[in-house]
Amino acid sequence: MAHLLGAEALHLEFPTRVIFESVTVGVNEGDRIGIVGRNGDGKSTLLSLLSGRLEPDSGRVTMRRGVRVGMLDQADVLDDGLTVAQAVVGGAEEHEWARDARIRDVIGGLLTDVPWQAQISELSGGQRRRVALAALLIGDDDILILDEPTNHLDVEGIAWLAQHLKRRWSASAGGLLVVTHDRWFLDEISTTTWEVHDAVVEPFEGGYAAYVLQRVERDRMAAASESRRQNLMRKELAWLRRGAPARTSKPKFRIDAANELIENEPPVRDTVSLTQMATSRLGKDVVDLLDVSVSYDGRPILRDVEWRIxxxxxxxxxxxxxAGKSTLLGLVTGEVLPTTGRVKRGTTVRIATLSQQLGELGDVWTDRVSDVIGRKRTTYVAGGKELTPGQLLERLGFTSAQLSTPVRDLSGGQRRRLQLLLILLDEPNVLVLDEPTNDMDTDMLAAIEDLLDSWPGTLLVVSHDRYLLERVTDQQYGIFDAHLRHLPGGVDQYLELRKGVQQDAAAAVSAQTAAAASAAAAPTSSAAPALSGAELRAAEKELSSIDRRLGRVQGEIASTHDALAEHDQSDYEGIIAITERLRGLEAEVVELETRWLELSERIG
Known part of the structure; x- marks a missing residue:
């Protein structure tokens, strides 16, 4: 494979520490490289060195002549004075760029909800980020360097980006370097993994799953003293081999070696014991949403939600x-009141929320970490073991020196971990996590997942991080057109359903366009012929029959929703059968309503 870019003996030193010590790496045609490592160890700095945006203290970066490099960094570099169209396609007219399949694909994948003629200054932070990514992807670069490209993308957008990058070049062309904490994305697009740690860059063959295996082997063979870290990675490997959706069939690492390493590793969660403990703490009643709907200013956000947690x-x-995810969580916590229906909570329920903000830390901003923890409980039971708050902090990646650090001086990831620890020490029995992966590296995400594995309560998670969602939850629900729907097929089923929604929307737009064109071309005097007496009576009779049938079908839909809510959630085949019946009833309603409208127009 032809060489694209290389770095030789890179040395970089900041005033307080050495970032890289004699690092030599290379990127060849066809390389798809995922970069992992702890926050602060130099992942983004490495990308800046390789892209030429940062000069090393010694060593050099070389590039093949004529190679074009495009980079998405974490800084916002868009010009506020441009429109979205100008930022993405420059001054090109629509008929010019619309002929390019790549440009159409990028705009459809990233910017469907961003107004094309809006000023950049009017956009949210997430929209600006997607515009910057779109502007980069429509180019024809030989190397793409992406720093946290999945930030501000939902599960659907992340899946689209993975597919785009996999199709972008042939297998032996182009080069890709990606820093991201999204482990599903890493595993999907990477053929090589670089781990940045202790001033070096260590290469591993394969994506995230293969990296985990090789890291476990490396630690075992080296008899590393970091036994806690070793065991965490071994547990991660066990989950990847046994239960991770769409991974067990991928030949990404040596199956025999993996099976040998996890032979004595128990499942990540003892589901039976945890359920028993949760029931003893909560009783049988947690939170029930009973025929709940929520509207804001007359606009429905959630409709007819039946969910017994x-x-x-x-x-x-x-x-x-x-779509209404935060509204749904607000109904559970009591922060949102239903417009119709009711919310029933058990008497022993204690709900805590790990929110996207850090409001819980506002009152302790100037306090030292040790003082904040010292005011809480002196022990915490995790995995059957009694731990002190200090041991929990160590388990979540804090060093002893950081215990004397004021909360305001912690990094974003450290504050996030402290926030979670304070919530757990309050011992809630229902935990709501709203986008908990912000500012977390892959090691810290694994540590938090390990802690949650032994947490004996009800756990509700909203996250765009597919890996975390599949790792810490046992089932998923999706919100479609303000309705809550169970997803026995998990994230894959959600993505398929979303694809169907988009196709239906596109077909509806096409049909409306065709109807408008037909109406414009038709003679203006073409009115529907009047019905004769017999025809009118027949139409009125059919209309009355449809009204009665609609009432019966709506009743069947309501009872089917009840049956779905009360059905054993572990019986996937039964749930699928009920779901299919529900889909058939809803399709019948659409047909009946369409016929009702046709008859109503004819009767006048």
């Missing part, structure tokens, strides 16, 4: 931005 339930919630 069980003790020990671990559920992930999926939906596009603005």
């Amino acid at each position: 069980a003790p020990g339930e671990r559920t992930g919630i999926l939906g596009v931005n603005g």
Whole structure:
């Protein structure tokens, strides 16, 4: 394979520490490289060195002549004075760029909800980020360097980006370097993994799953003293081999070696014991949403939601931005009141929320970490072991020196971990996580997942991080057109359903366009012929029959929703059968309503 870019003996030193010590790496045609490592160890700095944006203290970066490099960094570099169209396609007219399949694909994948003629200054931070990514992807670069490209993308957008990058070049062309904490994305697009640690860059063959195996082997063979870290990675490997959706069939690492390493590793969660403990803490009643609807200014956000949350339930919630996920969580916590229906809570329920903000830390901003923890409980039971708050902090990646650090001086990831620890020490029995992966590296995400594995309560998670969602929850629900729907097929089923929604929307737009064109071309005097007396009576009779049938079908839909809510959630075949019946009833309603409208227009 032809060489694209290389770095030789890179040395970089900041005033307080050495970032890289004699690092030599290379990128060849066809390389798809995922970069992992702890926050602060130099991942983004490495990308800046390789792209030429940062000069090393010694060593050099070389590039083949004529190679074009495109980079997405974490800084916002868009010009506020441009429109979205200008930022993405420059001054090109629509008929010019619309002929390019790549440009159409990028705009459809990233910018469907971004106004094309809006000023950049009017956009949200997430929209600006997607515009910057779109502007980069429509180019024809030989190397793409992406720093956290999945930030501000939902599950659907992340899946689209993975597919785009996999199709972008042939297998032996182009080069890709990606820093991201999204482990599903890493595993999907990477053929090589670089781990940045202790001033070096260590290469591993394969994506994230293969990296985990090789890291476990490396630690075992070296008899590393970091036994806690070793065991965490071994547990991660066991989950990847046994239960990770769509991974067990991928020949990404040596199956025999993996099986040998996890032979004595128990499942990541003892589901039976956790459910028993949760029931003893919560009783049988947790939170029930009974025929709940929520509207804002007359606009429906959630409609006819029937959800009975069980003790020990671990559920992930999926939906596009603005679908109503936060509203649904607000109904559970009591922060949102239903417009119709009711919310019933058990008497022993204690709900805590790990929110996207850090409000819980506002009152302790100037306090030292040790003082904040010292005011809490002196012990915490995790995995059957009694731990002190200090041991929990160590388990979440804090060093002893950081215990004397004021909360305001912690990094974003450290504050996030401290926030979670304070919530757990309060011992809630229902935990709501709203986008918990912000500012977390892959090691810290694994540590938090390990801690949650032994947490004996009900867990509700909203996250765009597919890996975390599949890792810590046992089932998923999706929000579609303001309705809550169970997803026995998990994230894959959600993505398929979303694809169907988009196709239906596109077909509806095409049909409306065709109808408008037909109406414009038709003679203006073409009115529907009047019905004769017999025809009118027949139409009125059919209309009355449809009204009665609609009432019966709506009743069947309501009872089917009840049956779905009360059905054993572990019986996937039964749930699928009920779901299919529900889909058939809803399709019948559409047909009946369409016929009702046709008859109503004819009767006048």
